[in-house]
Amino acid sequence: MNVSFTEKQAKYIESQLESGDFKNASEVVRDAIRLHQIYRQKIIDDLRSEISKAWDGPTTSIKPSEIARRKFKEIKAKSSNAI
Numbered sequence: 001m002n003v004s005f006t007e008k009q010a011k012y013i014e015s016q017l018e019s020g021d022f023k024n025a026s027e028v029v030r031d032a033i034r035l036h037q038i039y040r041q042k043i044i045d046d047l048r049s050e051i052s053k054a055w056d057g058p059t060t061s062i063k064p065s066e067i068a069r070r071k072f073k074e075i076k077a078k079s080s081n082a083i
Contacts, residue, residue: 003029043075 005013016028050071060067 039079046075047071 013025013028016022017025022028022031
């Protein structure tokens with residue numbers, strides 16, 4: 001497998017190696033993939049929870065596209081605060 005990184009990503013990987021937390025770039029990438037899996041599963045779980053609430057809750061006049069836009073904005077804000 002061959003993976004290419006942007007300059008920014010390569011610098012980040014290098015900074016992680018310099019921190020001493022990782023022995024090589026593969027460890028950094030594996031850790032990033034593990035975190036991505038956790039993040040992705042949380043997003044899916046959150047969406048399922050929101051869908052369940054919607055089925056059980058009152059009706060609304062808000063369009064689905066607006067609900068999705070608001071949710072993505074909320075998720076983006078949470079992820080920006082976590083970094």
